[in-house]
Amino acid sequence: xxxxxxxxxxxxxxxxxxxxxxxxxxxxxxxxxxxxxxxxxxxxxxxxxxxxxxxxxxxxxxxxxxxxxxxxxxxxxxxxxxxxxxxxxxxxxxxxxxxxxxxxxxxxxxxxxxxxxxxxxxxxxxxxxxxxxxxxxxxxxxxxxxxxxxxxxxxxxxxxxxxxxxxxxxxxxxxxxxxxxxxxxxxxxxxxxxxxxxxxxxxxxxxxxxxxxxxxxxxxxxxxxxxxxxxxxxxxxxxxxxxxxxxxxxxxxxxxxxxxxxxxxxxxxxxxxxxxxxxxxxxxxxxxxxxxxxxxxxxxxxxxxxxxxxxxxxxxxxxxxxxxxxxxxxxxxxxxxxxxxxxxxxxxxxxxxxxxxxxxxxxxxxxxxxxxxxxxxxxxxxxxxxxxxxxxxxxxxxxxxxxxxxx
Amino acid sequence: xxxxxxxxxxxxxxxxxxxxxxxxxxxxxxxxxxxxxxxxxxxxxxxxxxxxxxxxxxxxxxxxxxxxxxxxxxxxxxxxxxxxxxxxxxxxxxxxxxxxxxxxxxxxxxxxxxxxxxxxxxxxxxxxxxxxxxxxxxxxxxxxxxxxxxxxxxxxxxxxxxxxxxxxxxxxxxxxxxxxxxxxxxxxxxxxxxxxxxxxxxxxxxxxxxxxxxxxxxxxxxxxxxxxxxxxxxxxxxxxxxxxxxxxxxxxxxxxxxxxxxxxxxxxxxxxx
Amino acid sequence: xxxxxxxxxxxxxxxxxxxxxxxxxxxxxxxxxxxxxxxxxxxxxxxxxxxxxxxxxxxxxxxxxxxxxxxxxxxxxxxxxxxxxxxxxxxxxxxxxxxxxxxxxxxxxxxxxxxxxxxxxxxxxxxxxxxxxxxxxxxxxxxxxxxxxxxxxxxxxxxxxxxxxxxxxxxxxxxxxxxxxxxxxxxxxxxxxxxxxxxxxxxxxxxxxxxxxxxxxxxxxxxxxxxxxxxxxxxxxxxxxxxxxxxxxxxxxxxxxxxxxxxxxxxxxxxxxxxxxxxxxxxxxxxxxxxxxxxxxxxxxxxxx
Numbered sequence: 001x002x003x004x005x006x007x008x009x010x011x012x013x014x015x016x017x018x019x020x021x022x023x024x025x026x027x028x029x030x031x032x033x034x035x036x037x038x039x040x041x042x043x044x045x046x047x048x049x050x051x052x053x054x055x056x057x058x059x060x061x062x063x064x065x066x067x068x069x070x071x072x073x074x075x076x077x078x079x080x081x082x083x084x085x086x087x088x089x090x091x092x093x094x095x096x097x098x099x100x101x102x103x104x105x106x107x108x109x110x111x112x113x114x115x116x117x118x119x120x121x122x123x124x125x126x127x128x129x130x131x132x133x134x135x136x137x138x139x140x141x142x143x144x145x146x147x148x149x150x151x152x153x154x155x156x157x158x159x160x161x162x163x164x165x166x167x168x169x170x171x172x173x174x175x176x177x178x179x180x181x182x183x184x185x186x187x188x189x190x191x192x193x194x195x196x197x198x199x200x201x202x203x204x205x206x207x208x209x210x211x212x213x214x215x216x217x218x219x220x221x222x223x224x225x226x227x228x229x230x231x232x233x234x235x236x237x238x239x240x241x242x243x244x245x246x247x248x249x250x251x252x253x254x255x256x257x258x259x260x261x262x263x264x265x266x267x268x269x270x271x272x273x274x275x276x277x278x279x280x281x282x283x284x285x286x287x288x289x290x291x292x293x294x295x296x297x298x299x300x301x302x303x304x305x306x307x308x309x310x311x312x313x314x315x316x317x318x319x320x321x322x323x324x325x326x327x328x329x330x331x332x333x334x335x336x337x338x339x340x341x342x343x344x345x346x347x348x349x350x351x352x353x354x355x356x357x358x359x360x361x362x363x364x365x366x367x368x369x370x371x372x373x374x375x376x377x378x379x380x381x382x383x384x385x386x387x388x389x390x391x392x393x394x395x396x397x398x399x400x401x402x403x404x405x406x407x
Numbered sequence: 408x409x410x411x412x413x414x415x416x417x418x419x420x421x422x423x424x425x426x427x428x429x430x431x432x433x434x435x436x437x438x439x440x441x442x443x444x445x446x447x448x449x450x451x452x453x454x455x456x457x458x459x460x461x462x463x464x465x466x467x468x469x470x471x472x473x474x475x476x477x478x479x480x481x482x483x484x485x486x487x488x489x490x491x492x493x494x495x496x497x498x499x500x501x502x503x504x505x506x507x508x509x510x511x512x513x514x515x516x517x518x519x520x521x522x523x524x525x526x527x528x529x530x531x532x533x534x535x536x537x538x539x540x541x542x543x544x545x546x547x548x549x550x551x552x553x554x555x556x557x558x559x560x561x562x563x564x565x566x567x568x569x570x571x572x573x574x575x576x577x578x579x580x581x582x583x584x585x586x587x588x589x590x591x592x593x594x595x596x597x598x599x600x601x602x603x604x605x606x607x608x609x610x611x612x613x614x615x616x617x618x619x620x621x622x623x624x625x626x627x628x629x630x631x632x633x634x635x636x637x638x639x640x641x642x643x644x645x646x647x648x649x650x651x652x653x654x655x656x657x658x659x660x661x662x663x664x665x666x667x668x669x670x671x672x673x674x675x676x677x678x679x680x
Numbered sequence: 681x682x683x684x685x686x687x688x689x690x691x692x693x694x695x696x697x698x699x700x701x702x703x704x705x706x707x708x709x710x711x712x713x714x715x716x717x718x719x720x721x722x723x724x725x726x727x728x729x730x731x732x733x734x735x736x737x738x739x740x741x742x743x744x745x746x747x748x749x750x751x752x753x754x755x756x757x758x759x760x761x762x763x764x765x766x767x768x769x770x771x772x773x774x775x776x777x778x779x780x781x782x783x784x785x786x787x788x789x790x791x792x793x794x795x796x797x798x799x800x801x802x803x804x805x806x807x808x809x810x811x812x813x814x815x816x817x818x819x820x821x822x823x824x825x826x827x828x829x830x831x832x833x834x835x836x837x838x839x840x841x842x843x844x845x846x847x848x849x850x851x852x853x854x855x856x857x858x859x860x861x862x863x864x865x866x867x868x869x870x871x872x873x874x875x876x877x878x879x880x881x882x883x884x885x886x887x888x889x890x891x892x893x894x895x896x897x898x899x900x901x902x903x904x905x906x907x908x909x910x911x912x913x914x915x916x917x918x919x920x921x922x923x924x925x926x927x928x929x930x931x932x933x934x935x936x937x938x939x940x941x942x943x944x945x946x947x948x949x950x951x952x953x954x955x956x957x958x959x960x961x962x963x964x965x966x967x968x969x970x971x972x973x974x975x976x977x978x979x980x981x982x983x984x985x
Contacts, residue, residue, distance in 0.1 A: 024622070028639050029639075030635045030636070030638040030639065031469065031635065031636075031638055031643060033638075034635075054623070056622055056624060057624065057635065058618065059618070059631065059634035059635070059637070060637075060639035062615065062618055062619075062634075064949075065528070065615075065619070066618065066619060068529070068737045068738060068952075069529055069532040069619055071738055072529055072533065072737065073532055073536040075536060075541060075622075077622075083639070089736060089738050089952055090738065092738065092739060094739065094740055095738075135640070183844070184929075184933070185930065185931075185933065185934070186930055186932070238841070238844050239822075239823065239841070239844055240818050240822065240843055240844065245448060246448040247448065255640065257640035258640075258641065260640075260641075261640070261641040263444070263445070264444050264445070264447075264643070264645075265444075265445065265447040265448065265644065266445060266447075266448070267445045267446065267448070267449060369951075371950045371951050371952075372950075372951050375946075375950075379934065382932075382933065382934055383934070386934075388934075415792065418787050418790070418792060419792070419794075422784070422787055422798050425780075425784060425802065425862075426797075426801035427801075429801050429802050429803075429804050429805050429859070429862070429863060430801045430804050431816060432804075432808045432812055432813040432815075432816040432817070433808050433812075435812065435815070436808070436812045493711040493712060493715075494712070496708045496709070496711070496712070497708060497709050497711075497712035499708060500705045500708035504701055504704060504708065505701060506701050506702045506704075506705040507702065509705075512709070514972075515716075515721065516712070516716060517912070517969075518969060519720035519721060519724060520913070520916050521964070521965045521968040521969055521972075522720070522727065522961060523920050523940075523941065523944055523961045523964060523965075524920070525944060525948055525957070525961075526723070526730075526948065526957060526961040527719075527723035527724065527727065529737065530722065530726040531719055534718065534719065534722070549715070550715070550718075551719070552711070552715050553712045553715040553716055555716060556913065558712060559909055559912070559913070560868070560909055563906055563909040564872065564875070564905070564906070567872065567875050567902070567903075567906070583701075583704050583707075583708075584707065584708075587708075597871035597872075597874040597875070598871050598872075601867055601868055601871040604867065608806065608807060612807070633809070637811065647811075647812075648812065651809055651812060655807055655808075655809075658807045662800065662803055662807070663796070663800065666799050666800070666803075666867075667796075
């Protein structure tokens, strides 16, 4: 009789979703972000006894290499995150599980997501990853230098024309650089410049992501603007990155994560604002962030991994997550939630412009060749800024190379 | 001896100038490790004026450093002993023994140094994986138990020590191994110490390989701990520098312990010709 | 004085005995053969095999392209630029760090005060994390606030915009490369200097040799095997240098510091072209190997002065 009870109990237990299952989760969230993740995992495990999630930290620069060796050696974790620019290579690897059936069963509303980042997980009609964090770019400015130059520290520039004007005024009055640009090439140059490109109404690639589109009139206009800042107005100089942090430049474009880093490093009053766009044009920004995905494994593990991701992506948990980490919301319901909006207003006011910019955030092209494309584009920008080529010529040559790359 | 004092003074001036250049970045690390929030870019940059010891506590608690230190210690001690001994043996064979194909084999050893590490990463991971060593100490130690670099160092050193003693022992009928163990190694303290220090540093500073062949936090090493402060989104400078000071200390102490051996030298062994 | 040349081996029956000494040699070499064979030679061959494929490291299938990667390499301007940059970097760092290393080692080999103190300080660059060194050197090379240009300014020279001017960036990186390497050379030279019998110097002094002549005719010839070792390892290291360039300039501006090690990283890890990166690795290998063979011939394996 007792054995029968035991058998029945076991049967009942296994029928409930709380199966004993071990999951591994690779991520690169360091510092407070890593601690926030662990807190949420502990919460989840309390509510789901039997599910044991081991979060393994891998330093950011090496996560992609680690995933590569894991995939090659067939020793993948249950789930992982990656920077969204690394997703195109991952979704094509054949090692990821398509999430569509899971999303259908759990009735996930994809319409609630900001649409931009979703493109990174799409491949051959399926959705292989979901955004779990976002970041974007906006303007940071040094209020002390604004005051020294006799400007209103609560009136940051709103248009390209104002940006130029403010930069000139500050430079004349204080002798400091007006606006720091990232001129050292690579992705740092490329992703800043894309904000100017989108602001001018252009785009990086065509709609189908099969050919370059940055050598359009809008692209030439955006690049000419940079060239003028450096060579005509002389308010930006070609110098190693870091002048703004040292207090040697009055304005800079940087990421939402710097609302966490700048206060630790600097000794002046900081302001932030949405990034200016040309007069009469809608604002634009670039977005970054991470996506989460599941590796092929046995069905029970895949299901358990999905259950966690589904919980992690739910609006209440995402509100907690964003408040703990300072990441931008990936869903509209989070961005509009009163509890989130009040938190930004009261405790992280510097973040407000970034949250407001999320609706104008463009994704970088979701192609596996993006890293090369970005380097080539940055080279064209450097050529123009240092006076080695005319903007139009530099962009046209880069476009030819990029088109060859995308073939 | 006026002239002599002059040269001594000049020597010190030259050495001090060079030493200052050499030490400068590390002075910056120490200074930064003691800075409070907001003072990162403020001078002085090379002399600590703030003393924010709290940074050290925070850095130490930001990652499971005790465990990382243990793993690094196991790996480093094992690699230092194995690399020094096994490489000295091979180096001796290349310097003193004669056998067919010696130069060819030596060139293969040298050649392995010339293959950039990154391209060996995937095949080596596959080997370690096939052996079932992922996440074990074996993976951290055995693949690097012999160092081509150290073999090369030992060979060059053994070439430069006089042969007479070995000849004498050989005539007395000692085996090559006895000669190596009893005569050559005791004569080689300077190079043994130099090689050990390089092995120590290689192991202690190793980052990518341990990261690739370990998956669990319990198997990670100190350099991975340091990497937690160089985040995806920015560098936590004060904590990184505090952790760097902590992690660099053992390497400095090892160097201090070994450097006396560089000077001990052959003079003390009674061989003066 | 036969200081510079070991006596040739007497041709004796011993040679016959040595020719049969494979078993003895094997005893000494077995661990090295097994471990280097498995974890160095095999991956090197695997990498050679991979250099005939196109593969991004993620997909299960690899496309055979034959010599395509090599053809693409030798027709790419980036490769030739990288070759030039690497040759300059390797040559500059090797020569300067050898000369300085020898100078410091000879100075520190004298019975002077504070020897240990100096040794530790000179060794610091070897253990200073590159990321920290990069920050400090970048600041020193800052065109307006950096100590380098302030120093030049004080003697009336208007210093260049070091790290952002393609004409000067490589020199700046070479300077940091030398800074990092000297301490290593000092340690090796110090160890080797112990092997120079004092009697040689005493004899030279009796003959009236100046300190410079002693260095030139006693020390340098006797250190030949060590110098050979340091030249080869320095070249190898310089050919593969990556992290220094990564933190200082990331290969820029406009490819001015795009050394092979960085080029390989970019193509292999950033662009995920493992086949192409393997081809780069093999061209690097061939170049260093050639340089080594030439030197080996030249110096009879570093036995000759």
